[in-house]
Amino acid sequence: MEVSIKHSAKLLEQANHIVLTTHIHPDGDAMGSLLALYAYLLAQGKCVKMLLDDEVPRSFKFLVDWDKIEGPQDMVHEVDLLVILDASDLERIGKVKEVVKAPMLNIDHHVSNLKFADYWYIDSQAAATGELIYQLLIEVDAVITGNMAAALFTAIATDCGFFRYANTSAQTLKIASELVTLGAKPHMISESLDTKPRAVIEILPKVLETLEVIDCGANGQIAMLTLSQDILANFKDETEGFINYPRNIEGVEIAIMFKETGERSIRVSLRSKSVDVSALALAFGGGGHARAAGCTITEPLSKAKALIIDAAKRQMAKTAGVNHAQRDN
Ligand code: 5GP
């Protein structure tokens, strides 16, 4: 059932043993939301555990308590509530769903959310799940420490491209401002996120060599990067900003990054200027937001590329059709 922020707070208050989790391939919003809510519940004297079916990416290890995050090895018994953050479908939490059998509360902001949990609080207008966690903490009059503020600022800033993307609202900026008042240091956070091992910068020429651009006439262009298994071998977690290169090319409507994580396992990242790529990703079992989405295709690289390019072209034509119809009305 759908719940309010108030009701979500009540569910947390009534629970004693709480497990928090978030999606695999965690991003800044996943990590920051998880760690901020963990800190609050711990301060409330709750028995709380963070489980994640993935590694914590190197770039988020500046956030306090990242090392308390555990893998879902064994069954966790007698859990009152499983809180699922920033995940739009149950598959996204991987094995955590197998080791924890408890009522689920899902707090999320994806427009593609499948409403799979027992209780859900979803606000697709929010730029980040971090905004929702902030509202929840305000609702319960929580003491927000500097570390919690830093985690939430990271969550929000990373999901809106440091306040540049279309999801950045007045509310996003207001919350960010309040988090700075509470001790978040934007320059330190952005520096931590931007600092990379030298090898990641040195791989860039190889990555950019894979750039392909398809011209779709009046509908705009599709630009792609393809990271084969050998490029990826040492850079699994470090591909975060690469998609911005095709995205920023003049005339490009949809940017795509293909990552060959296995022989028949292709991770696809999608970005757009106006086309709804969440619908495109959803059609392949993924999800996301209108202008940033992703999915995994279990086909060889060339087949996966053909499928996605074809779907992207169709989505672009559809959007162009809608725009024409609106203009003609
Ligand atoms: P990214 O391209 O950065 O991995 O993901 C962009 C957005 O799409 C994020 O909000 C992310 O949560 C969502 N997303 C990416 N891959 C998947 C997927 O396989 N399933 C779902 N449901 N969402 C995804």
Ligand code: MN
């Ligand atoms: Mn998010």
